[in-house]
Amino acid sequence: MLLSYYQDQFIEAGCDEAGRGCLAGPVFAAAVILPRDFKHEKLTDSKQLSEADRYSLREMIEKKAIAYAVASVDHEEIDHINILNASFLAMHRALDMLGTKPGYLLIDGNRFKKYQEVPHACIVKGDGKYYSIAAASILAKTYRDDFMKNLALLHPEYDWCSNKGYPTVKHRNAVLHYGMSPYHRRSFRITDPQLELFTEEFSEGKVV
Template sequence: MLFSYYQEEFIEAGCDEAGRGCLAGPVFAAAVILPRDFTHEQLTDSKQLCEEDRYELRKIIENKAIAYAVAQVDHDEIDRINILNASFLAMHKALDMLHIRPGFVLIDGNRFKKYQEVPHACIVKGDGKYFSIAAASILAKTYRDDFMKELAILHPEYDWCSNKGYPTIKHRNAVLRYGFSPYHRRTFRVTDPQLALELI
């Protein structure tokens, strides 16, 4: 089949993003090219791993990868072009940063905007199926977590050190109480009609 042909014949890069569903901060994306024979029994979707394991695997990925890159698109650009397009842009930027041009790209999810003339395949839940996507998932997640921990020092009221910008009840309540920070995505809905909120 064509998919297998591309994997066998071309240098393959896996791509994934982190932070798409957040209320604040940038979306991050990573692109990773691993050796063809790379395996690791713990490497899987970053969301299935504890924080300690993610950071340990990041060291292994960065040491073993043939090439990797991490890129971001900030909250202002997300508001301007929408989060889906911002996710594609972040992945394109990460691919641009690779010092080796891939001949084939594996994307986590079901949609992607074509990168130059490079063929690609979208794989639903691909971060649990392909090592290169799982590796990209871990890099995107850990680099974004590091970024949000730095922002949390400036704005401890939003609990970003714990929630990393995701819409927890505590985060939503903090926005209702303190208003938006300079890093919030203004086009995202803070209040959820399905969720009963109580101010702390």
């Protein structure tokens, strides 16, 4: 397989993002290069882990990784270029920050905007299949959670400490009651019927 060939021949970096479906705050992305023989029984998709496990694994990843970087694209840039392009841009920025240049990229998801001349593969649900993507998932998620917890100190009314900006019922009702904060994405419609999908997934008590 072509993927196996690239993995055998080149330094591989895994990339993932966090915060794409949120109403507020930036989208974060991480790029991680792990040792070729790296294995860890708990390392998987960040959404399948408890918060305590994510932060414990983040510490381990930062110690064991050959290189890692985390970058973001803020809410204003998201509104200007749309969330899909912002997710790609955040990944590109993380890759720019890596101290070691990868020769091959594993991207979580089904689409990606090519980074320089580096070949890549898009892997649907890749954060549950490849350690490097899972590591990037954990870094992006935890760094973004830290950012949103700090923003919550400025705007406790939106419950960002719990929902991290995702469109829970409580968050959407707070926007309807208080209006949008300076950190909300104006291009995201609070009453958009499509958000009902997120409301079910990120309902109260289920935000991870």
